[in-house]
Amino acid sequence: MFKKLIDNSTAKSPWIYHINAGSCNGCDIELVAVLTPRYDAERFGFKLAGTPRHADIVVVSGPVTSQSKERLIRTLEQVPEPRVIVSLGSCPRSCNVFKGSYSVEGPLDKFCHVDISVAGCAPKPEAIVLGLAQAAQLLKQKREEAAQK
Amino acid sequence: MIRFPYVREALTQVFSKPSTEKYPFVKKEAPENYRGRIKFHPDRCINCGMCIRVCSPGAIVRTVEKQEDGDLVTMEFHMDSCTFCQMCADFCTKNSIELTKDYEMVASDPKDLIESGTFLKKKPVPKKPISDELPPAPKVDDPEM
Ligand code: SF4
Numbered sequence: 001m002f003k004k005l006i007d008n009s010t011a012k013s014p015w016i017y018h019i020n021a022g023s024c025n026g027c028d029i030e031l032v033a034v035l036t037p038r039y040d041a042e043r044f045g046f047k048l049a050g051t052p053r054h055a056d057i058v059v060v061s062g063p064v065t066s067q068s069k070e071r072l073i074r075t076l077e078q079v080p081e082p083r084v085i086v087s088l089g090s091c092p093r094s095c096n097v098f099k100g101s102y103s104v105e106g107p108l109d110k111f112c113h114v115d116i117s118v119a120g121c122a123p124k125p126e127a128i129v130l131g132l133a134q135a136a137q138l139l140k141q142k143r144e145e146a147a148q149k
Numbered sequence: 150m151i152r153f154p155y156v157r158e159a160l161t162q163v164f165s166k167p168s169t170e171k172y173p174f175v176k177k178e179a180p181e182n183y184r185g186r187i188k189f190h191p192d193r194c195i196n197c198g199m200c201i202r203v204c205s206p207g208a209i210v211r212t213v214e215k216q217e218d219g220d221l222v223t224m225e226f227h228m229d230s231c232t233f234c235q236m237c238a239d240f241c242t243k244n245s246i247e248l249t250k251d252y253e254m255v256a257s258d259p260k261d262l263i264e265s266g267t268f269l270k271k272k273p274v275p276k277k278p279i280s281d282e283l284p285p286a287p288k289v290d291d292p293e294m
């Protein structure tokens with residue numbers, strides 16, 4: 001009975017962890033704007049988690065610089081399955097204007113599977129809300145699949 | 150007398166609407182000149198390559214396929230690589246690129262973020278060959294000479 005209660009509550013409140021892999025801070029500011037009362041993603045239960053071990057959805061921004069690569073991999077390893085990885089903006093998908101730079105090791109899908117990508121440079125907060133909503137749906141699907149196994 | 154300085158403010162806040170955007174339920178229009186999803190009009194493009202030249206992240210890919218009556222040109226705008234700077238649209242002399250107000254660019258499949266268009270660039274019609282014959286020589290018995 002308790003398990004069901006916990007399952008229901010976790011489905012309604014996915015926790016977000018945000019990794020900045022060398023982003024210019026544009027996307028990060030927009031993500032923070034999404035969590036403020038103006039766009040209020042917390043209406044849908046999203047909550048910024050303090051540690052990757054508590055996270056369900058990982059939001060990655062930035063083109064994965066050489067400095068952040070090790071940390072990114074280490075952080076992603078700590079996120080428990082099932083997890084959903086959302087790429088925020090153009091950088092994690094393709095390195096954007098930084099592609100070919102000596103200090104950039106991206107794109108992100110070299111290191112992990114990207115489930116949802118939100119395009120834009122930087123994406124509009126509305127688009128981020130939409131992306132997070134899709135991520136929450138995908139997370140629910142993944143949880144159900146994991147429960148059936 | 151005791152003063153309650155914030156009572157009025159508190160009361161108005163209690164009875165006023167929240168400032169939260171009701172986003173997924175009420176769609177908001179993007180502001181004027183917002184640079185969102187790219188729309189490409191292949192019927193206007195002349196394959197001059199100016200957009201590819203000005204695009205700093207190299208988000209535009211052109212593939213040319215040779216055909217009998219010309220080149221089959223495919224332009225692909227990779228919106229997952231774009232900075233939405235609008236340089237391509239500004240430099241396009243034929244106005245064939247347009248950045249729309251659509252900001253909902255969310256995809257689980259990266260192919261959804263590619264805008265592509267194909268058109269046939271016809272070969273130029275060959276001009277009439279210039280004849281090898283020399284023009285007639287001027288008359289010698291011209292009185293003014
Ligand atoms: S908007 Fe800028 S980055 Fe995007 S395709 Fe056009 S020139 Fe390239």
Ligand code: SF4
Nearest residue numbers: 194195197198200241
């Ligand atoms: S889209 Fe415009 S700038 Fe680009 S090749 Fe076509 S005509 Fe030239």
